[in-house]
Amino acid sequence: MINTLIGEHFLIEQELGRDQFGLVYMGRDTRWSKETKAVAIRILDQRLCMLPGFAERFAEIAPKLASWDQIYINRILAQGVSRDVQSGTTLHYLVNEPPGTETLYTYVQRVRSQLSPELIAVLIEQIAAALEYANRQNILHGNLNLWNITMRERSGAASIEVADFGLVQLLTPFTQKEQEQMIGWKVPAGIPEFIAPERFRGEPPAKSNDVYDFGVILYFILSGRYPFTGTYEQLILAHSYQNPPSLGPLVPHGPEIHTMMIRLLSKAPLDRMSVQDVCIRYRQINNLPRTMLPIFDSHNPLPVPPPKDSGDMKKKSGWFGRS
Template sequence: MPPARVAAEALVGKLLCNKYRVVQLLGSGGVGHVYLADRIGRPHEAAPSRVAVKVLRAELRDDPLLVARFEREAAAASRVRHPNVLCVEALERAGDAPCFAMELLVGLDLADTLTFIRSLVPSRAVRIAADLAAGLEAAHRAGVIHRDVKPENVFLVHAADGREIVKLLDFGLSSLQEPGAEGSLLSGVVGTPEYMAPEQAQGAPAAPAVDVYSLGIVLYEMLAGRVPFQGPYPAIAEQHGREPPPPLHRVHPGLLMSRELDAVVRKALVKDPRGRFPSMAELRQALLATPEAGAGVAFAVQPDAAAPPSGIGHWGAKP
């Protein structure tokens, strides 16, 4: 077993922060390990008995950039309370290890979902995008710009009653809109090139319009089966800045969608941020006004989409 895995497994059975008993390692990523844990010592409270706990990897604790990103994720996400945003608690320390608890989710992220079925029926894509817009609007009201909206950071919870609940994850690259909060370590060009607004790629100050653009790209991908621009960086950034997205019907000839939905996608992807929807609330309103929004798709697996292999599930947070 690799040394990093051994170190991660060593926390199983331990008590973190005097209130989280680690049950098992759920996953490891480039920044942290995520554990299933039992919350103890609070039987009189309504808090869930089981949570996920994310702990910064031991070998990264001397890296100021990664420590700042980890702390930013906890600080940003914990100030947003909305049904479509992963519930994250305030940053804590388990010895010398920064950590935070979050709600435990069961389901699949949007990136894996698109890997299995390539594109979504428009009604489902509209519902997911509208729910994301609601969560992002709550984040913007709390002074948080996400800056990394993409399918990997969108989780589709498989609820017991068959509903599909959308959750926005990973605020590690977010911008906090308050004096002195931005911090030089996380300023400049940050994000994922395929989903990055033109002004974001140029290092402009963060604003809600960058999340509008990124959500537009996610909606485009859900409908077309791929992002509008692909290739190496910085060439892809130049495409976002200069080239119009290929028409959806050309990328996906069999796509059946309304003119109203096509217009929403195109407006979200206007190059000049002043030409986009001025807020997530208005983007959501436009989505809900499309004919697709009235289709009433409510379940995780659609009749025209192959189901993911049985047994696949995730714990609802990126390590």
């Protein structure tokens, strides 16, 4: 695929990573003659594209994603269908702005000891704004994790940017068993440390899954660890039956935060707090001014991370694949 044109003017130049949904390449928009316009190009897996009804769902969902312009969501610049000249196969593709230079995982690992409650509040509110924007348009993420949230500098300050909205939704209405039979993937899609218990039970993707993933991310930001670890089978049991371990002295107001985390990571989807309520409650617990509402407002940006080569970008699923 290297040096191949997609959508007539997007040139594939370098492979970036692979995940359950396909291959991601770095490339450029050849319409820019005076400067290089870098883009990220996702070619969806052929097995996925051959599922009955996939083309119709892609035609419905992809244009919606390409119409978005929300500051905390990685922007899709183009979407469509092309034909591989060599193989003759039909390719479904999404063209995005390049992801940020550092994943949220790397950022938190590097600066967690310096993250004040005020900065954590801003960080989770930006993620919440992205989720609310998508969910209110009936688009869910379904695979939110620390690797498809990246840091981007804007006007001398940094903020988060969420990628990969809508990809899991392309798999519906097939059950996990049907997906595994047709595609051969281990399902549900995603990183096991983040998967909501109802997804392990075979229930279809829902907005409540994004809330659960949001809870795992908040737990990691606060503690530097996941609420549950272990083998795939151990994680199924932990997500399904265990409460998250208490954060104790790791964070200020540990007992109050733990009570909030139990509700956020509830086994019953309908019992989970909304992402907006979590942001409000976090500010209340930490005696911070309630300045984050409404959820779509811009917030104070995070400090710019020092320049650093991020070596984790090909280790997990999301834009950067999983080893």
